[in-house]
Amino acid sequence: MTKILIVYDDKTNLKILDAILNETGYTILSVNNFNLFIETIKNEMPDIIILNKSILDINTIKFFNEINSIKNINKIPFIFVCEVADYKTITAGYDLGAVDYITKPFIAKEIKTKLAMHLKINELQNELKKLNNIMEHKVEEQFKQISDTQMETIFSLAKLAQSRDDDTGKHLERVQKYCYVLAKALSENSLYSNQIDENFIKNILNASPLHDIGKVGISDLILLKPGRLTHDEFEIMKTHTVIGYETLQEVDEKFGNNEFIAMGKVIARSHHERWDGAGYPDHLKGENIPLPARIMAIADVYDALSTKRIYKEALPLNVCVEVIKENRGTQFDPIIVDKFLEISYQFAEIHEQLKD
Numbered sequence: 001m002t003k004i005l006i007v008y009d010d011k012t013n014l015k016i017l018d019a020i021l022n023e024t025g026y027t028i029l030s031v032n033n034f035n036l037f038i039e040t041i042k043n044e045m046p047d048i049i050i051l052n053k054s055i056l057d058i059n060t061i062k063f064f065n066e067i068n069s070i071k072n073i074n075k076i077p078f079i080f081v082c083e084v085a086d087y088k089t090i091t092a093g094y095d096l097g098a099v100d101y102i103t104k105p106f107i108a109k110e111i112k113t114k115l116a117m118h119l120k121i122n123e124l125q126n127e128l129k130k131l132n133n134i135m136e137h138k139v140e141e142q143f144k145q146i147s148d149t150q151m152e153t154i155f156s157l158a159k160l161a162q163s164r165d166d167d168t169g170k171h172l173e174r175v176q177k178y179c180y181v182l183a184k185a186l187s188e189n190s191l192y193s194n195q196i197d198e199n200f201i202k203n204i205l206n207a208s209p210l211h212d213i214g215k216v217g218i219s220d221l222i223l224l225k226p227g228r229l230t231h232d233e234f235e236i237m238k239t240h241t242v243i244g245y246e247t248l249q250e251v252d253e254k255f256g257n258n259e260f261i262a263m264g265k266v267i268a269r270s271h272h273e274r275w276d277g278a279g280y281p282d283h284l285k286g287e288n289i290p291l292p293a294r295i296m297a298i299a300d301v302y303d304a305l306s307t308k309r310i311y312k313e314a315l316p317l318n319v320c321v322e323v324i325k326e327n328r329g330t331q332f333d334p335i336i337v338d339k340f341l342e343i344s345y346q347f348a349e350i351h352e353q354l355k356d
Contacts, residue, residue: 004024006029007037008081009052020112029044045076048115050111053081077099080098080102174303174351174354178302179204179296182343185339185342212268213264214244224310228311266292267293271297273297275331276329305319317347
């Protein structure tokens with residue numbers, strides 16, 4: 001039921017307005033002082049308010065705003081009563097946020113018409129707000145669907161690139177999980193907490209499958225060679241980092257502003273860099289190696305050690321952990337290794353869940 005609140009400090013005028021509006025079928029709430037006004041608006045939340053100019057001041061408006069904020073609703077429209085309908089009075093009322101005014105002596109038709117008009121406007125505004133919320137929700141759903149589809153497509157491309165390699169099975173899925181749990185654990189470390197937030201964790205989860213996408217540019221004669229690579233062959237193999245980076249760079253330049261593609265670029269290029277500077281392709285050292293690549297380095301090596309490949313048998317998981325520990329401060333970021341050692345049981349669980 002539509003509620004109309006009348007606020008008038010003169011009881012006679014209050015009764016006149018009450019009598020006029022009782023004929024409309026609306027629920028009429030009448031108060032004659034500011035304290036009752038406060039109590040009524042808190043408890044009843046009217047749809048529109050009529051109040052006389054003498055009670056309308058900056059404190060009233062401040063109170064309106066506080067109530068609207070607390071209740072999380074549209075602003076309650078109000079109409080003020082002019083004792084004298086002069087320019088100064090009307091302008092002052094509008095400046096305080098009134099939607100309209102009525103004059104004395106009261107004209108029942110004028111009051112009813114203005115009320116009906118502003119109630120209809122308020123109703124339409126509320127309906128529009130609801131419609132906007134529905135549309136925003138639908139847009140979010142559609143965006144999520146598009147985003148999910150894009151992620152599935154990119155993962156499929158990364159999987160296709162991987163399929164040219166030896167039978168690495170669920171390598172990409174495992175590496176995703178390893179990067180996720182390691183980044184999440186590192187976010188609790190004060191040294192990295194300012195770099196690793198929820199967005200970083202989400203992006204490394206999505207970007208990690210792109211680490212070896214550059215292998216699409218490596219010959220099968222090298223990629224599928226069962227034995228040890230020669231020096232020249234290994235030099236060619238190392239170029240997969242640059243090929244992957246340049247491939248993703250083209251994607252980034254074409255579509256732009258994609259955080260996980262940007263992260264994918266640095267992971268693809270730098271996940272074979274070493275903490276001591278002896279890695280490739282850029283011989284980066286220490287913290288000059290991008291953080292996502294330093295995380296990826298441990299995830300990738302752990303998976304390579306713990307799974308069977310065409311050229312090697314799988315190592316026991318405890319041995320894999322020891323190898324990474326032994327390379328703390330040489331191949332790997334020592335702080336990340338320390339965090340890895342704390343959560344290595346999670347790596348073991350992921351390895352078991354995603355066995356080839």
